[in-house]
Amino acid sequence: MKPATIRDVAREAGVSVSVVSRVLNDGPVAFETRQRVVDAMEALSYRPRAAARDLNRSLASSVALLVPDLTNPFFARLADRIATEARAHDIQVVLMTTQEDPYLEADLLTSLLDRSVGGVIAAPTGENPEQWRKLADRGIELVFVSRTVDEVDGADSVSIRNAEAAATATRRLLDLGHRRIGMISGPGHTSAGRQRQDGHVDALRAAGVPVGAELLRHVPYRGTGGADAVSDLLGLDAPPTALIVANTAQVQSALLRLRQLRTRVPADLSVIAFDDNPWLELLDPPLSTVRQPLDQLAFHSVELVVGRLRGTAPSAPRVVDLPAEFIDRGSCRALVSAEAAL
Amino acid sequence: MKPATIRDVAREAGVSVSVVSRVLNDGPVAFETRQRVVDAMEALSYRPRAAARDLNRSLASSVALLVPDLTNPFFARLADRIATEARAHDIQVVLMTTQEDPYLEADLLTSLLDRSVGGVIAAPTGENPEQWRKLADRGIELVFVSRTVDEVDGADSVSIRNAEAAATATRRLLDLGHRRIGMISGPGHTSAGRQRQDGHVDALRAAGVPVGAELLRHVPYRGTGGADAVSDLLGLDAPPTALIVANTAQVQSALLRLRQLRTRVPADLSVIAFDDNPWLELLDPPLSTVRQPLDQLAFHSVELVVGRLRGTAPSAPRVVDLPAEFIDRGSCRALVSAEAAL
DNA sequence: TTGTATGCGTTATCAT
DNA sequence: ATGATAACGCATACAA
Numbered sequence: 001m002k003p004a005t006i007r008d009v010a011r012e013a014g015v016s017v018s019v020v021s022r023v024l025n026d027g028p029v030a031f032e033t034r035q036r037v038v039d040a041m042e043a044l045s046y047r048p049r050a051a052a053r054d055l056n057r058s059l060a061s062s063v064a065l066l067v068p069d070l071t072n073p074f075f076a077r078l079a080d081r082i083a084t085e086a087r088a089h090d091i092q093v094v095l096m097t098t099q100e101d102p103y104l105e106a107d108l109l110t111s112l113l114d115r116s117v118g119g120v121i122a123a124p125t126g127e128n129p130e131q132w133r134k135l136a137d138r139g140i141e142l143v144f145v146s147r148t149v150d151e152v153d154g155a156d157s158v159s160i161r162n163a164e165a166a167a168t169a170t171r172r173l174l175d176l177g178h179r180r181i182g183m184i185s186g187p188g189h190t191s192a193g194r195q196r197q198d199g200h201v202d203a204l205r206a207a208g209v210p211v212g213a214e215l216l217r218h219v220p221y222r223g224t225g226g227a228d229a230v231s232d233l234l235g236l237d238a239p240p241t242a243l244i245v246a247n248t249a250q251v252q253s254a255l256l257r258l259r260q261l262r263t264r265v266p267a268d269l270s271v272i273a274f275d276d277n278p279w280l281e282l283l284d285p286p287l288s289t290v291r292q293p294l295d296q297l298a299f300h301s302v303e304l305v306v307g308r309l310r311g312t313a314p315s316a317p318r319v320v321d322l323p324a325e326f327i328d329r330g331s332c333r334a335l336v337s338a339e340a341a342l
Numbered sequence: 343m344k345p346a347t348i349r350d351v352a353r354e355a356g357v358s359v360s361v362v363s364r365v366l367n368d369g370p371v372a373f374e375t376r377q378r379v380v381d382a383m384e385a386l387s388y389r390p391r392a393a394a395r396d397l398n399r400s401l402a403s404s405v406a407l408l409v410p411d412l413t414n415p416f417f418a419r420l421a422d423r424i425a426t427e428a429r430a431h432d433i434q435v436v437l438m439t440t441q442e443d444p445y446l447e448a449d450l451l452t453s454l455l456d457r458s459v460g461g462v463i464a465a466p467t468g469e470n471p472e473q474w475r476k477l478a479d480r481g482i483e484l485v486f487v488s489r490t491v492d493e494v495d496g497a498d499s500v501s502i503r504n505a506e507a508a509a510t511a512t513r514r515l516l517d518l519g520h521r522r523i524g525m526i527s528g529p530g531h532t533s534a535g536r537q538r539q540d541g542h543v544d545a546l547r548a549a550g551v552p553v554g555a556e557l558l559r560h561v562p563y564r565g566t567g568g569a570d571a572v573s574d575l576l577g578l579d580a581p582p583t584a585l586i587v588a589n590t591a592q593v594q595s596a597l598l599r600l601r602q603l604r605t606r607v608p609a610d611l612s613v614i615a616f617d618d619n620p621w622l623e624l625l626d627p628p629l630s631t632v633r634q635p636l637d638q639l640a641f642h643s644v645e646l647v648v649g650r651l652r653g654t655a656p657s658a659p660r661v662v663d664l665p666a667e668f669i670d671r672g673s674c675r676a677l678v679s680a681e682a683a684l
Numbered sequence: 685t686t687g688t689a690t691g692c693g694t695t696a697t698c699a700t
Numbered sequence: 701a702t703g704a705t706a707a708c709g710c711a712t713a714c715a716a
Contacts, residue, residue, distance in 0.1 A: 003455070003480065005693055016703045021695060030701060050456045052693035054393040055708045070425075076418040080411075083439050087446065092453060095437035097425050104429065111434060113345070114392045138345065252620045259624060278594045279621035282601060347709055358687045363711055372685060394709035397692045687716075693708105700703075 004044035013040035024048055054116035062092035063141075063305050064112055066122035068100045069221060072249045073277040074292070075123065078146070081298035082121060089306045093121075100221045100249070102127035113138060119305040123147045126190045141308040145301040146292070148191045156304040158297055158320040162192050163199030165290045165324035166246060169272045170203035172288075172326065173242045177335035178270060182215045182233040182240035184226055184254060186247045193218060196246040196274070215240055219247050226250025227257035234261060234269075241335060242270040246290075251275070255283070270332035286329040296322050346386035355382035366390055396458035404434035405483075405647050406454055408464035410442045411563060414591045415619040416634070417465065420488065423640035424463060431648045435463075442563045442591070444469035455480060461647040465489045468532045483650040487643040488634070490533045498646045500639055500662040504534050505541030507632045507666035508588060511614045512545035514630075514668065515584045519677035520612060524557045524575040524582035526568055526596060528589045535560060538588040538616070557582055561589050568592025569599035576603060576611075583677060584612040588632075593617070597625070612674035628671040638664050 006024075010017045013036045022029050023037045040046070054060055065082055067075040079095055086093040094117070098105035102125050109131040112120060119141035124132065129151035136142055142155035149155070166183075173181050183200050186193030197216060204211050214236060219225035226247060233240055245254050251273045258265065265271050265285060273280065276291035300320045307313035348366075352359045355378045364371050365379045382388070396402055407424055409417040421437055428435040436459070440447035444467050451473040454462060461483035466474065471493035478484055484497035491497070508525075515523050525542050528535030539558060546553050556578060561567035568589060575582055587596050593615045600607065607613050607627060615622065618633035642662045649655035 006695095007693080017694080018696090018703055018705095019701085022702090025695080028701065033701080047452065047456045049397070049458070049693055051393045051396040051458050052708090053695075055391070055397060055693080055710095056695040057708090070412070070418045070422040071415075073413075073415065073418075076412045076415075080413050080439060080441070083412075083441065093438075095439070096435075097422060097437070099422070099425065110389065114389045116391070116393050252624070255624050256620070278598070279624070282594070282597050282621070282625055284626040348711095349709080359710080360687060360712075361685085364686090367711080369712095370685065375685080391709055394692095395711075397694090397709080398711045399692085685716105688714085690711100690713085692711090695706105695708085697706080698704090700701100 003049075004046040006046075006048065008044055009037065009040045009046050012044060013037045060116040060118035061309070062094060062117050063119040063121060063309070064115075064117045065093050065095045066098060066105070066108065066120060066124070067095070068098050068105075068123050068125060068147075069249055070097050072221075073279070074248045074275040075146075077277065078123075078294055078297060081294050082145075082302060085298045085302040089302060091302075091306060091309070098125060100125060106131050109135060112140070118309050119143065121145055121301045121305055124149050141305055143301050143304045145297055146192065150191065154317055156308075156318045156320075158300045158304065158322070159192070160292050160297075160322045160324040162195035162324075163202065165274075165326075166196040166199030166244070167203040168324075168326050169244050169246075169274075169290055170200045171207070172328075173244070173270060173272070173332060174203070174207050174209065176242075176270065176332055178240075178242040179209055180212060180215060180238060180240045180242070182217070182243040184217045184219050184229045184233075184243070184245045184247050184250060186218065186249075187220055188218050193247070200244065200246070212238075219250055221247065221249040224253050226253035230254045230257040231261070234263065240269070242332065243272070245271070245273045248275040251280075255287075266331050266333040272332060276327060281329070285331050288329045288331045289327050291325045291327050293322050293325065345391070346388040348388075348390065350386055351379065351382045351388050354386060355379045402458040402460035403651070404436060404459050405461040405463060405651070406457075406459045407435050407437045408440060408447070408450065408462060408466070409437070410440050410447075410465050410467060411591055412439050414563075415621070416590045416617040417488075419619065420465075420636055420639060423636050424487075424644060427640045427644040431644060433644075433648060433651070440467060442467060448473050451477060454482070460651045461485065463487055463643045463647055466491050483647055485643050485646045487639055488534065492533065496659055498650075498660045498662075500642045500646065500664070501534070502634050502639075502664045502666040504537035504666075505544065507616075507668075508538040508541030508586070509545040510666075510668050511586050511588075511616075511632055512542045513549070514670075515586070515612060515614070515674060516545070516549050516551065518584075518612065518674055520582075520584040521551055522554065522557065522580060522582040522584070524559070524585040526559045526561050526571045526575075526585070526587045526589050526592060528560065528591075529562055530560050535589070542586065542588070554580075561592055563589065563591040566595050568595035572596045572599040573603070576605065582611070584614075584674065586614045586616075588616045590617040593622075597629075607673050608675040614674060618669060623671070627673050629673045630671045631669050633667045633669050635664050635667065 006017050006020050009020050070076050106128050121143045123146045132152045136154050144157040148157045185197045217229040219229050245251050272288050274290045276289040280287040348359050348362050351362045412418050448470050463485045465488045474494045478496050486499040490499045527539045559571040587593050614630050616632045618631040622629040
């Protein structure tokens with residue numbers, strides 16, 4: 001059984017295809033005529049073919065959502081919220097994963113060129129600025145979320161204040177008396193990776209605490225980098241008494257290594273992890289974290305694309321900076337002065 | 343800058359559009375001519391518009407992947423693997439989430455009718471058999487993974503042997519001396535929910551252990567059903583000494599409640615959870631689980647759609663039943679006879 | 685092997 | 701308000 005076309009509907013309703021088309025796009029149609037057409041569509045269970053519409057229109061209604069890693073609860077949950085938000089705005093989103101691979105990302109981006117999407121919400125790897133620019137040139141609306149690509153202008157961006165969030169975590173540990181604080185953050189080519197490290201260092205400087213370069217680690221998102229960094233840090237002559245894991249993807253790997261090394265938290269090491277997720281609360285002890293406002297991230301990113309798609313939006317790129325929330329759970333302990341001096 | 347069309351390429355290469363089209367679809371073209379065309383495409387950075395190709399024939403090459411819940415690590419990770427597998431086969435997958443909502447699922451399914459996808463891999467809610475049938479009637483290849491919809495025939499299916507897996511878990515607990523075993527499984531309208539409960543009951547019967555109906559709970563995937571079931575079970579006059587959480591989505595919720603109730607695992611309660619994920623290993627104690635072979639699920643489901651899309655596949659629906667693996671970690675303890683009799 | 689002509693389902697233009 | 705018809709970009713019989 002072949003799907004009904006617009007012509008079938010027109011015939012059934014005794015009108016021309018133009019009228020049917022206008023009904024579909026709420027054009028000017030006499031009330032009674034519209035009713036007949038609607039009935040005909042119903043009777044034939046007609047559905048306009050997306051491919052055929054996109055062919056003529058430049059107005060593509062669907063948007064793509066590009067996340068770097070679905071196995072990371074943060075991005076999986078972000079995708080979930082964004083899907084919900086998009087549904088509320090009645091726009092179709094197609095989800096794709098780059099798996100933190102620049103080549104895959106590049107492939108997907110060029111494939112997006114062919115597909116007729118009106119916009120893209122993405123947490124980019126940061127390695128394909130030229131490709132992103134091509135999309136922008138094609139008139140595709142760009143909204144970066146959680147991460148951004150500085151080289152691309154004209155794109156909106158939604159994220160937390162990474163430097164501030166990291167500084168908050170750092171100050172918390174400083175207040176508890178820690179002086180040697182290890183930090184595992186994302187690769188330097190990602191905005192989040194840089195900014196969080198910067199915030200951390202700034203907080204240390206502001207407190208007059210020496211910045212130990214050997215305590216600062218940039219670690220790739222994929223692989224066991226987080227675990228290896230943990231081993232390295234704990235193997236130092238002067239190992240850290242506290243650790244901030246700011247590389248969301250490596251939290252699990254880092255925690256696993258700590259367990260394998262039988263490092264007690266917080267007795268041996270105080271720990272703060274970026275990005276809350278339900279499992280962190282189940283750990284023993286429950287982990288203190290920096291929580292990103294998922295709902296807000298989702299809300300604003302969808303809001304921004306929709307705004308541009310509907311045409312109602314200033315042409316200038318907009319940047320939404322959200323505060324992160326520090327959640328104290330009990331994975332950090334105060335150092336007594338004797339230990340601090342050690 | 344407007345994207346180049348097939349006509350532009352033809353002009354640039356000094357050939358007709360049909361030649362270019364044949365180059366795109368590896369039709370018969372003289373070697374030298376093909377070279378010229380390829381060069382022209384390169385020069386114009388030409389990319390065939392997906393919408394235009396789909397319009398002609400249902401040569402649709404892309405497939406949709408429908409998962410019910412991205413916040414559930416099992417499905418998020420399954421989606422990740424399937425994406426990888428699909429990439430290996432060089433086919434585009436668009437990911438969508440039904441969020442365990444039958445209405446959303448229905449919407450997505452009808453939207454898939456308009457979109458030109460060649461196939462769908464899905465873990466269905468089980469509530470929209472008619473919609474699924476419509477897709478099948480339209481010639482869209484269906485592969486159910488992890489769950490299935492019995493009412494739809496003609497669809498392939500890939501999943502673990504749920505009953506067997508549940509029985510294995512149950513026998514494990516029986517061997518340890520447990521006689522009152524609680525089970526929290528998915529809703530009765532899902533295949534997995536039914537089969538796991540059946541396997542559990544069969545194992546009990548085979549061992550001559552009375553089946554306590556009050557110990558069997560079907561719990562919805564969304565919400566706090568898992569936690570509530572835990573409270574109920576532990577509040578019974580004769581509470582269970584062991585618990586199987588076979589509702590993947592409710593594992594986290596159930597564990598959280600156990601922690602809140604200060605129920606010690608395994609001292610007060612032995613626990614087995616369905617679907618391994620990296621976080622379970624980090625818990626204290628690490629949780630014993632029934633692990634589904636993610637890679638195999640992904641491999642076969644992609645293999646099946648691709649087979650049908652390429653046309654090389656028997657017309658009869660195929661069913662792939664995979665064994666699950668029981669992972670013993672230490673969240674179950676042996677009951678001494680005195681306790682068992684209690 | 686290559687070119688011509690036509691169709692795919694929809695929207696846009698321009699009459700009526 | 702409605703209708704006829706030309707695009708849109710590509711694939712494909714069929715002819716050359």
